[in-house]
Amino acid sequence: MTDQTVLVAIDIGTTKVCVLIGEVGGRSGGVDVIGIGQAPSDGLRKGVVIDIDRTVQSVAAAVDAAERLSGLKVRSAFVGISGMHVGSQNSRGMIAVSGRQHDVTREDTLRAIEAARAVSIPNTREILHVIPRGYVVDGQEGVRDPIGMSAVRLEVEAHIVTASSSSVTNLTKCVQKAGVEIDELVLTPLATAEVVLTDEERELGVVLCDIGGDTTDVAVFQDGSIRHCATIQMGARSVTSDLGLLLRVTPDVAETLKIKQGTALPLEVDPDEVMQITSIGEEVPRPITRRHMAQIIEARTAELFDHVAREIEAAGATNRLQAGVVLTGGGALLTGIARAARDQLGMAARVMSPTGLGGLTDSIAAPPYSASSGLLIWGAKNWSADEDDVAARSLDGVGGRLSRLFRSLMP
Ligand SMILES: Nc1ncnc2c1ncn2[C@@H]1O[C@H](COP(=O)(O)OP(=O)(O)OP(=O)(O)O)[C@@H](O)[C@H]1O
Ligand SMILES: [Mg+2]
Incomplete structure (x- = not known):
């Protein structure tokens, strides 16, 4: 192993x-980022792969671009996975502490996690992550780090993230057919959290909202770890399609209108401000007020945050998320979205771009790149792990095959 290792992240989104x-x-x-590649994504619907060949082409094109920029050949990658098919549940694992002294060792914590993993899940699903939330040492709850404590019985409270086997298989196929092996499939919001949330925010309680094209991933963190996650079938493209339908303009025109003149806050717009738009089938532009367009955007944004509020409720975390809401993903670039979130959800809201990477970050220091940046940091954190952590990770998910990391690129 050399001092420098190269890792690869692939975020397969609904738009790119x-x-x-x-x-x-x-x-x-x-x-340090040394390669970036991007390609339009056309093989996904509602966040899942529906067309393998098209997805393979998109992945291959993006990999190819990143390879050209870096002069390296990609061999394996950390790949993000999310979608409606992802589910999570809590589980407890219990073990008897071995060893003459009854001092809890790292080995014991790993065995407890392994025991928590043994929950019954349908054979149509598989476990992506087993995330320890806290330990119970001889009945004493709420222990963060039990290593070194004296105990007879050790229990772990774990959050188990599962995904539909067919979605996992299809995603894996798309990556492998593009010539790339998978180091690990990572729940995308877990990776994204690495670059847009601080440890303190995760401790205090925070909602992460990644507004993508067709989907919005919501993840609730509290006491330092993830409590709940869900994917909403609505995103920035839903706003564009509403504008297209209601203003009778093409998707491209609607997207440009939204990006250049859209806002989620109609009341901030001068009611007399008029724009000229050319509807489909018409030759002469007609006037509409910018406020009218903002009202269309506001309606959809309100619907989206309604779903977000429901997920916060489902997490059982209402009123306890002191760090508020963090918005990211391309949809977070909409003017006024943070205010709209704050007003509707009744908590502090801000838009975040990914932080923490060096190198070629000029073009990726923006909300649409939070997931891919996060996957890179996730990979690096696991790569720099010591031997014990290697063992922990091998318990940790689909293909937590750390050895692969050392050959993530061909020579
Ligand atoms: N300035 C902007 N204002 C409003 N929306 C924007 C702006 N820039 C980009 N978007 C929206 O961001 C969306 C793409 O976001 P992103 O790249 O995060 O999606 P994705 O990761 O491909 O999708 P997903 O996360 O759903 O799989 C587009 O639908 C686009 O309309
Ligand atoms: Mg995304």
């Missing part, structure tokens, strides 16, 4: 596939 190549332990001492 983004591939980042990062060097760990490079010039900045952190993770």
Whole structure:
């Protein structure tokens, strides 16, 4: 193993596939981006792969672009997975503490996690992650780190994230057919959290909202770990299609109108401000007020945050999320969205771009790249893990095959 290792992240979104190549332990001492590749994504509907060939083409094109920029050949990658098919449940694992002294060792915590993993899940699903939330040491709850404590019985409270086997298989196929092996499939919001949330926010309680094209991922963190996650079938493209339908303009015109003149806050717009739009089938532009357009946007945004509020409720976390809502993803670029979220959800809201990467970050320091940036940091964190963590990770998910990391690129 050399001091420098290269890792790859692939985020397969509903509008784009983004591939980042990062060097760990490079010039900045952190993770430096040395390759970026992006391609339009056309094989997904509602967040899941519906057309393998098209998705393979998108992944291959993005990988190819990143390879050209970095001069390296991608061999394996950390790949994000999310969607309606992802589910989570809590589970407890219990073990008897071994060893003469009855001191809890790292080995014991790993065995407890392994025991928590043994929950029954339908054979149509598989476990993506087993995330320890806290330990119970001889009946004493709420222990963060039991290692070194004296105990007879150790229990772990774990959050188990599962995904539909067919979605996992299809996603895996798309990546492998594009010539890339999978180091690990990572629940996308877990990776995204690495670059848009601080540890303190996760401790205090925070909602992460990644507003993509067709989907919005919501994840609730509290006491340092994830409590709940869900995918809403609505995103920034839903706003565009409403504008297209109601103003009778093409999707391209609607998208441009939204980006250039759209806002989620109609009351902030001068009611007399008029724009000229050309509807489908018409030759002469007609006037509409910008406020009218903002009202269309506001209606959809309100519907989206309604769903977000329901997920916060489902997490059982209402009123306890002191760090508020963090918005990211391309949809978070909509003017006024943070205010709209704040007003509707009644909590502090802000838009975040990914932080924490070095190197070629100029073009990716923006909300649409939070997931891919997060996957790179996730990979690096796991790569720099010591031997014990390697063991922990091998318990940790589909293909937590760390050994792969050391050959993530061909020579
Ligand atoms: N300035 C902007 N204002 C409003 N929306 C924007 C702006 N820029 C980009 N978007 C929206 O961001 C969306 C794409 O976001 P993103 O790249 O995060 O999606 P994705 O990751 O491909 O999708 P998903 O996360 O659902 O799989 C587009 O639908 C686009 O309309
Ligand atoms: Mg996305």
